[in-house]
Amino acid sequence: MHLEGVLFFPVTPFGGDGRLAEEMLARHVDQGVTKGAGGVFAACGTGEFHALDADEYERVVRVAVETTAGRVPVLSGAGGSLPYARECARRAAAAGADGLLVMPPYLVSAPPEGVARYVRELAAATDLPLIVYLRGNARLTPDAAAGLAGLPNVVGFKDGIGDIDLFQRILLAVRRATDRELLFINGLPTAEMTAHAYRGLGVPLYSSAVYGFLPEVALAFYRALTGGDDKLAQRLLTEFYRPLVELRDQVPGYAVALIKAGVTLRGIDAGSVRPPLVDPTPEHIARLERLIAKGLEIAGC
Numbered sequence: 001m002h003l004e005g006v007l008f009f010p011v012t013p014f015g016g017d018g019r020l021a022e023e024m025l026a027r028h029v030d031q032g033v034t035k036g037a038g039g040v041f042a043a044c045g046t047g048e049f050h051a052l053d054a055d056e057y058e059r060v061v062r063v064a065v066e067t068t069a070g071r072v073p074v075l076s077g078a079g080g081s082l083p084y085a086r087e088c089a090r091r092a093a094a095a096g097a098d099g100l101l102v103m104p105p106y107l108v109s110a111p112p113e114g115v116a117r118y119v120r121e122l123a124a125a126t127d128l129p130l131i132v133y134l135r136g137n138a139r140l141t142p143d144a145a146a147g148l149a150g151l152p153n154v155v156g157f158k159d160g161i162g163d164i165d166l167f168q169r170i171l172l173a174v175r176r177a178t179d180r181e182l183l184f185i186n187g188l189p190t191a192e193m194t195a196h197a198y199r200g201l202g203v204p205l206y207s208s209a210v211y212g213f214l215p216e217v218a219l220a221f222y223r224a225l226t227g228g229d230d231k232l233a234q235r236l237l238t239e240f241y242r243p244l245v246e247l248r249d250q251v252p253g254y255a256v257a258l259i260k261a262g263v264t265l266r267g268i269d270a271g272s273v274r275p276p277l278v279d280p281t282p283e284h285i286a287r288l289e290r291l292i293a294k295g296l297e298i299a300g301c
Contacts, residue, residue, distance in 0.1 A: 001073060001099055001129050001155050003183060005038025006222050007207045009046040011260045012060055014271035020056050021271060022063050028268050029067040035215040040064055040074045044101050046209055046256055049077040051274035054087055062095040075131065079103025082121055089126035099129035101158065104138035112144040123151050131183060135160030142173035149174045149182060156183025168201055189255045190245050192221050193237065209255065213262030214292060220299035240295040247287055253277040261285055265292060
């Protein structure tokens with residue numbers, strides 16, 4: 001699997017009745033792909049994977065696949081209990097997804113060998129390529145990651161932990177264990193804040209939550225980062241991304257809720273987040289609106 005550029009994690013829009021809003025989702029995905037996303041990750045963390053039932057999950061993936069129409073790869077989340085993860089894999093394959101992002105098993109904590117077994121059993125249940133998401137209670141040692149790299153359909157690792165020393169050791173162990181070209185992705189929240197650090201590890205790929213509602217700014221940062229325009233990159237980090245992170249950290253779950261509010265502010269009604277997440281307050285939405293204007297100004301849009 002080949003991925004490059006800015007990776008797009010669409011939100012999952014809901015209507016006023018709380019049901020999946022497929023037309024809004026199609027518009028959202030099409031806009032993101034048309035603007036230049038390098039890949040679509042549907043029904044993942046930003047897409048409220050945790051809040052979807054199996055039928056909704058399959059519909060989200062199908063809409064993303066049909067709307068993308070082969071322009072870039074489409075991957076979807078698979079996680080939670082192992083039986084549910086297997087069901088996600090089955091439904092994602094039926095919907096035409098190109099691969100899976102293996103989300104953490106929720107609630108329970110487990111040692112690295114247990115997490116590795118979870119991935120192995122999911123890999124055995126599907127032919128789809130898997131990217132393993134290291135986050136929360138899904139943590140691997142370098143040796144455990146190297147062991148998973150031997151599975152034919154494990155094609156990469158996404159780091160949402162942020163332990164640079166650990167991820168460097170995982171990179172070294174995996175690259176020593178296999179000569180396959182695996183994907184490594186910076187998956188920290190608001191990953192632009194750490195993009196320079198991960199590029200120093202040889203990890204240029206990152207997921208961009210900002211791309212979901214402000215692709216112009218996300219692409220301006222990406223071009224500055226990859227083109228050596230340090231002045232623009234630092235200005236975006238200082239005047240847009242840092243205040244956004246500070247707003248995000250005001251309330252747990254804002255890493256999703258703010259993105260969804262931003263999508264609505266930009267003209268696609270994404271609706272509310274589902275419990276246990278909460279929608280941003282009017283004050284925070286006003287701050288987000290000002291940040292959007294500032295980001296577009298800096299990006300020259």
